[in-house]
Amino acid sequence: MTVNLIGLSRDVYKGLPTTLCAGCGHNSITNHLIKALYEFGVTPHLLAKMSGIGCSSKTPAYFVEQAHGFNGVHGRMPSAATGAKLANRDLLVLGISGDGDTASIGLGQYAHMIRRNVDCVYIVENNGVYGLTKGQFSATADQGSTLKNGTPNEYSTIDICGLAIELGATFVARSFSGDGKQLVPLLQAAFAHRGTSILDIISPCVTFNDHEGSTKSYAYVKDHEVTINAPDFIRPREEITVDYEPGTVQEIALEDGSRVLLRKVDRDYDATSRIDALSLIHETRRDGEFVTGLLYADTGVPDLNEREKLVQKPLKDLKEDELRIPRTEWDALFTT
Amino acid sequence: MQQRVTNDFTIRVATVNGSGSQSSNLVLTNAIFRLGIPVAPKNVFPSNIEGLPTWFDVRISSRGYQCRTRDVDVLVALNPATWRTDIAGVKAGGAVIHEASYPIAGESQRGDVVYYAVPFNELAKANFSDGALRKYLLNMIYVGIVGELLGISEADVEAAIAAQFKRKAKAAATNVEAARIGYTYAREQLTKTDRFTLERITGKTDGLSFMDGNRAAALGCIMGGCTVAAWYPITPSSSLCESFISLADKYRTDSQTGERRVAIVQAEDELAAIGMVLGAGWAGARAMTSTSGPGISLMAEWAGYGYYAEVPAVIFDVQRAGPSTGLPTRTMQGDVSFAYTLSHGDTKHIVLLPATVQEAYTMAMDAFDLADRFQTPIFVLSDLDLGMNPWMTQALPYPRRPFDRGKVLREKDLDKLEKWGRYRDVDKDGVPYRTLPGTNHARAGYFTRGTGHDEEARYSELPDVWQRNLDRLIKKHETARLAVPQPLVEGHGHPLAILAYGTTHHAVTEARDILERLGIETDYMRVRALPFSPDVAAFVARHERVYVVEQNRDGQLYGLLRVELPDHLISRIHSIRHYNGVPIDAHAIVDPLLQAEREPAVVAE
Numbered sequence: 001m002t003v004n005l006i007g008l009s010r011d012v013y014k015g016l017p018t019t020l021c022a023g024c025g026h027n028s029i030t031n032h033l034i035k036a037l038y039e040f041g042v043t044p045h046l047l048a049k050m051s052g053i054g055c056s057s058k059t060p061a062y063f064v065e066q067a068h069g070f071n072g073v074h075g076r077m078p079s080a081a082t083g084a085k086l087a088n089r090d091l092l093v094l095g096i097s098g099d100g101d102t103a104s105i106g107l108g109q110y111a112h113m114i115r116r117n118v119d120c121v122y123i124v125e126n127n128g129v130y131g132l133t134k135g136q137f138s139a140t141a142d143q144g145s146t147l148k149n150g151t152p153n154e155y156s157t158i159d160i161c162g163l164a165i166e167l168g169a170t171f172v173a174r175s176f177s178g179d180g181k182q183l184v185p186l187l188q189a190a191f192a193h194r195g196t197s198i199l200d201i202i203s204p205c206v207t208f209n210d211h212e213g214s215t216k217s218y219a220y221v222k223d224h225e226v227t228i229n230a231p232d233f234i235r236p237r238e239e240i241t242v243d244y245e246p247g248t249v250q251e252i253a254l255e256d257g258s259r260v261l262l263r264k265v266d267r268d269y270d271a272t273s274r275i276d277a278l279s280l281i282h283e284t285r286r287d288g289e290f291v292t293g294l295l296y297a298d299t300g301v302p303d304l305n306e307r308e309k310l311v312q313k314p315l316k317d318l319k320e321d322e323l324r325i326p327r328t329e330w331d332a333l334f335t336t
Numbered sequence: 337m338q339q340r341v342t343n344d345f346t347i348r349v350a351t352v353n354g355s356g357s358q359s360s361n362l363v364l365t366n367a368i369f370r371l372g373i374p375v376a377p378k379n380v381f382p383s384n385i386e387g388l389p390t391w392f393d394v395r396i397s398s399r400g401y402q403c404r405t406r407d408v409d410v411l412v413a414l415n416p417a418t419w420r421t422d423i424a425g426v427k428a429g430g431a432v433i434h435e436a437s438y439p440i441a442g443e444s445q446r447g448d449v450v451y452y453a454v455p456f457n458e459l460a461k462a463n464f465s466d467g468a469l470r471k472y473l474l475n476m477i478y479v480g481i482v483g484e485l486l487g488i489s490e491a492d493v494e495a496a497i498a499a500q501f502k503r504k505a506k507a508a509a510t511n512v513e514a515a516r517i518g519y520t521y522a523r524e525q526l527t528k529t530d531r532f533t534l535e536r537i538t539g540k541t542d543g544l545s546f547m548d549g550n551r552a553a554a555l556g557c558i559m560g561g562c563t564v565a566a567w568y569p570i571t572p573s574s575s576l577c578e579s580f581i582s583l584a585d586k587y588r589t590d591s592q593t594g595e596r597r598v599a600i601v602q603a604e605d606e607l608a609a610i611g612m613v614l615g616a617g618w619a620g621a622r623a624m625t626s627t628s629g630p631g632i633s634l635m636a637e638w639a640g641y642g643y644y645a646e647v648p649a650v651i652f653d654v655q656r657a658g659p660s661t662g663l664p665t666r667t668m669q670g671d672v673s674f675a676y677t678l679s680h681g682d683t684k685h686i687v688l689l690p691a692t693v694q695e696a697y698t699m700a701m702d703a704f705d706l707a708d709r710f711q712t713p714i715f716v717l718s719d720l721d722l723g724m725n726p727w728m729t730q731a732l733p734y735p736r737r738p739f740d741r742g743k744v745l746r747e748k749d750l751d752k753l754e755k756w757g758r759y760r761d762v763d764k765d766g767v768p769y770r771t772l773p774g775t776n777h778a779r780a781g782y783f784t785r786g787t788g789h790d791e792e793a794r795y796s797e798l799p800d801v802w803q804r805n806l807d808r809l810i811k812k813h814e815t816a817r818l819a820v821p822q823p824l825v826e827g828h829g830h831p832l833a834i835l836a837y838g839t840t841h842h843a844v845t846e847a848r849d850i851l852e853r854l855g856i857e858t859d860y861m862r863v864r865a866l867p868f869s870p871d872v873a874a875f876v877a878r879h880e881r882v883y884v885v886e887q888n889r890d891g892q893l894y895g896l897l898r899v900e901l902p903d904h905l906i907s908r909i910h911s912i913r914h915y916n917g918v919p920i921d922a923h924a925i926v927d928p929l930l931q932a933e934r935e936p937a938v939v940a941e
Contacts, residue, residue: 080611109611
């Protein structure tokens with residue numbers, strides 16, 4: 001039997017059968033996620049799968065069945081993820097959201113999770129449409145794109161990645177549900193990064209948003225994707241075996257000693273420049289394209305737990321003698 | 337001089353918000369307390385930083401009554417804007433100490449009160465060159481005037497100033513100087529013609545000190561093992577989390593490394609605050625948030641999630657006057673029925689109802705035990721009166737028992753079990769077993785969700801499964817009836833009774849004494865939690881008439897009683913309600929109760 005670094009088979013990382021539509025991009029993401037979790041060697045009992053409400057938010061049931069899951073309320077997963085990570089810093093908190101859950105009802109919590117740099121992986125399965133309520137626009141729908149019945153979206157779009165960078169996010173990537181080659185190493189880098197890792201994954205909705213007027217259909221995505229870099233994930237102490245031409249690779253060191261190597265694809269791009277990232281996002285959107293790759297990384301920034309100077313022991317494990325005021329200091333509290 | 341009134345009267349200080357009068361008011365309170373006389377300060381303040389009127393009542397009560405009184409005996413008038421109405425509020429035979437420049441004419445001219453005109457502004461100007469400090473020191477001058485007129489020694493005032501400005505020796509010295517100016521002026525320029533005096537007594541305040549309910553609750557959080565707090569600032573609850581922060585800085589921070597055994601997050605709103613608390617509670621930490629009515633409104637959705645997914649959480653609601661923004665700096669018992677059933681669908685919470693500083697502390701600790709034990713959000717409903725006013729209190733007891741972390745299965749427990757189901761009612765008490773994320777066992781994990789689920793935490797829409805789960809949840813609620821703080825009863829065998837909860841207690845105490853003097857004896861039950869203990873129905877059954885007293889317009893607890901009492905007892909309960917934003921006083925109970933007793937038909941509902 002083939003096993004991963006911590007001796008577990010791939011089956012351990014599987015979950016219940018999906019209940020989403022056949023052909024849904026989210027199912028592909030789940031499969032890439034299973035691969036990434038397996039290859040990374042994530043410890044199942046230390047994984048906390050968190051989500052909000054919507055099609056995307058059902059997916060935590062479809063991988064690593066033995067891990068704890070928390071399917072919360074609509075748009076509020078970031079706060080629950082924040083609380084869970086504060087309570088037990090040993091957990092790998094993996095949040096899965098959608099474009100409605102993140103960019104509409106949950107926009108406030110999304111923003112403040114990023115500001116705090118909560119150490120978690122935050123995936124947006126982005127299809128530009130509300131699936132469970134049958135096909136209304138979400139706030140990531142491009143201006144001018146249409147619903148299945150032809151109704152155009154009149155309002156400006158919210159760019160999950162652009163917003164994240166503006167808010168000070170420390171790891172921002174965009175990918176496509178159909179591109180496992182790019183997505184799996186990005187996910188692994190996100191697992192390794194300490195701080196909020198945003199992954200905006202375009203994930204076409206075959207039922208409500210795969211038509212001609214959509215800019216999130218399989219056909220549109222395939223025609224308009226601009227890949228800015230191709231990532232390779234190199235774990236700590238692992239040797240780099242592939243030869244890269246000098247000047248074609250940007251290396252980003254992650255906090256746990258692993259690295260992500262970004263092979264430059266289209267043009268010279270610096271994934272550590274916030275300005276370059278924002279320009280690229282704006283330029284590609286102007287041109288009706290969408291850019292994928294690791295758009296921005298700022299490693300070594302203290303996460304929430306570090307800023308709060310939390311003890312190494314998980315807070316949940318602290319006992320009476322570590323938490324109560326000592327008996328000897330008690331009486332002094334009651335003097336007028 | 338008329339007959340002397342000693343140690344039983346009320347001083348009202350009327351000032352402008354932002355003038356620093358709070359320090360002077362607390363010094364006065366503390367100085368009187370140093371004479372061994374029980375005092376009950378009530379701060380009636382505006383929702384404003386500077387400029388609006390504010391009043392501070394110091395009730396001096398040899399019997400130790402801690403509720404507000406309507407009577408103002410001694411007025412210190414330092415706000416020209418309210419001068420006329422403040423004068424009108426003084427009881428006949430009272431005394432008025434006022435800024436000399438205020439006009440005494442027309443409605444401010446009364447023949448039944450004594451006036452002491454004091455040139456506060458001139459005194460402050462002549463003695464303090466720093467213009468910015470002057471307005472603060474002016475207030476300390478009044479303390480000296482009052483001290484001299486009522487008979488507080490300068491030494492007691494100086495000791496109170498030293499206590500107030502503990503770490504600021506320079507400020508203390510300047511304030512002592514200001515108080516002395518008051519003493520000197522009163523001695524030299526004023527002739528006492530009022531009837532109010534203070535005399536040192538013993539045996540009434542032994543072991544007591546001042547504390548507000550919010551700080552007591554924060555101490556309960558520290559001693560109850562709270563490690564995650566998330567909050568959004570809102571009056572009147574902010575000082576609960578701020579007290580928690582200052583206690584955590586001192587007692588939860590390693591003095592060498594600076595590492596902290598607590599996480600406190602100022603959230604972006606109350607939706608996030610309760611979300612963080614539930615996330616932390618799910619992951620096994622003891623977590624709390626504190627808020628007031630508007631925050632409770634925002635927490636409704638998550639509250640239902642916590643109830644249905646069965647996640648521990650502690651929510652302090654320091655109630656203020658609503659609806660809407662309402663009166664943010666005034667008090668109310670306005671969230672009782674809302675909190676009890678907070679969220680859509682079939683939701684019912686455990687609600688604790690502290691009345692005293694002691695209970696603000698003990699019930700905070702109880703709340704964390706109950707949250708873990710019942711795996712559900714626990715609401716602690718304090719109010720502005722309890723939370724923000726200083727109350728005399730005995731030293732809080734050091735906790736004797738360890739935390740009750742409830743039914744949590746660890747690795748070794750799971751090893752022994754062939755199967756376990758997150759929502760199975762193994763013990764037939766409605767309370768299931770849970771595991772925490774991070775438990776190193778292949779069968780530890782389960783999927784927590786607000787959607788329909790079966791005993792194994794699997795998604796389910798089956799009618800039987802849904803109903804079975806709701807039935808188990810209400811069984812859990814029934815189990816809680818005897819686990820929550822039980823009601824307290826005073827008096828026995830009288831046909832007439834009063835039932836109240838929270839800070840209304842203090843007015844009931846005085847009201848029962850007044851009624852007794854009028855020949856009407858009452859029994860009294862104080863409800864301390866929801867769901868109701870079985871004792872509540874038994875108490876109603878033992879009495880002919882039970883007056884349910886509370887501080888809201890619609891009789892919220894009365895309404896809950898009408899729903900939960902057996903039909904034949906409903907006609908025995910009658911509602912007395914107080915809802916003007918200031919804390920209830922004894923007459924708000926005595927007057928309607930007497931009227932109802934005289935004209936029973938009028939109030940029969």
